[in-house]
Amino acid sequence: MQHAYRLSFLLLCATLAAGPARAQSLLNGFMSGKGHGSLVVSGTTEKYQQVFIPSRKVDSVPLFKRVQINSLNVYGSYGITDKIDVVVSLPYIQSTGEAEATVLDDYRVRNPEKDYTNTRSGLQDVTGYLKFKAYSREVGDNILDLLGAVGVSTPASGYESKQGEEYIIAIGNRATRFNTLGIAQLKMPSGVFFTGQAGYSLRSGRVPNAFVAETKVGYAGRKLYADAYVAFQQSSSKGTDIVQEGFDFFFPATQVNYTRIGGSLYRPIAKGLGLVAGASLYVAGRNLGKSRAFSGGVSYNF
Numbered sequence: 255m256q257h258a259y260r261l262s263f264l265l266l267c268a269t270l271a272a273g274p275a276r277a278q279s280l281l282n283g284f285m286s287g288k289g290h291g292s293l294v295v296s297g298t299t300e301k302y303q304q305v306f307i308p309s310r311k312v313d314s315v316p317l318f319k320r321v322q323i324n325s326l327n328v329y330g331s332y333g334i335t336d337k338i339d340v341v342v343s344l345p346y347i348q349s350t351g352e353a354e355a356t357v358l359d360d361y362r363v364r365n366p367e368k369d370y371t372n373t374r375s376g377l378q379d380v381t382g383y384l385k386f387k388a389y390s391r392e393v394g395d396n397i398l399d400l401l402g403a404v405g406v407s408t409p410a411s412g413y414e415s416k417q418g419e420e421y422i423i424a425i426g427n428r429a430t431r432f433n434t435l436g437i438a439q440l441k442m443p444s445g446v447f448f449t450g451q452a453g454y455s456l457r458s459g460r461v462p463n464a465f466v467a468e469t470k471v472g473y474a475g476r477k478l479y480a481d482a483y484v485a486f487q488q489s490s491s492k493g494t495d496i497v498q499e500g501f502d503f504f505f506p507a508t509q510v511n512y513t514r515i516g517g518s519l520y521r522p523i524a525k526g527l528g529l530v531a532g533a534s535l536y537v538a539g540r541n542l543g544k545s546r547a548f549s550g551g552v553s554y555n556f
Contacts, residue, residue, distance in 0.1 A: 278485050278516060278534070279468050280343055281403050283439025283449045285387055286333035294329045296530060296551025302543030306512075306536070307496045311544065316496075317361075317419050318351025318372070321543060325378075327551075341383040344410060347425035348375040361420070370420050377411040378426045383433075393440070401437040403453075406430065417504040427506035429461040445475045460507040462493035472518075479520035487512050489540075496541050505541075512539035520553070528553045 286292070300323040305312040315321050327345040334340060350373045358370045383405035390399045408430040415424040435453030452467040465488045472481030493509025494501045501508070516534030523529055532549040536542065 291332035292555045294553040298325045298549040300545045300547035302545035304544040306539035318353045320352045324348045337387040339385045343381045347378045349423040376413040379407045380410040381407040397441045403435040405433045430458040432456045462489040464489045482517045485514045508541040
């Protein structure tokens, strides 16, 4: 059964959403085990037209009408010991708007010093976590695990995220983030599990800090893994709001809140190899697009 649970560790990278926010946390309540690990390559496509701003939704993305974000993500994990894992992720992002050529040409004429384009792409932010199991005990026939994690995320390329309406399609906010998380997980003999995690993210520059949390229920078996989750973010009040007083078109400084639902699947196809898939949807938010995301990938478990 421990081997079956370990398979679920691969799933979290299947649902990495492109862009500044991810569909779900990079971390879960399972440990790889000493000398064990995984490598996953996954792709995600995400599209939105409506934008959440305070008190209402905007039915068209300013300037670009609609935005599509595609990404390719490489994710790796490794068990240093049975109680300590290292987790690393690096996505390549392409963010594309649908602004008409005449609209962009008009903006370029009026603002020749600015870079108006329908597409921005590049390596986004490299993220690394150290996760450790702090406590484990049997609760009847079930197992309760308590874990902690610390991590950092920082830009992996020279992508731009400057002041200006054209940077609403920037691939990230060019901030360094320092993250701490606590995780609790209850595993049942049947393979059903419940996970909750919560933490805080400190961001550099003008990007607001944020409280992040996630709840998840799932099944981890030898031939199938499935989960459903709800992810939350609540930014600090120092952030601004799009098209509100004090907004200067520097989008990373906005207060980004969201509630996102989603699910993941994993199916082994050969020794060490498996397929991953996922989907997610923002159901509420502030200063972000109302997007749907779909993911798929290949995993290698060693």
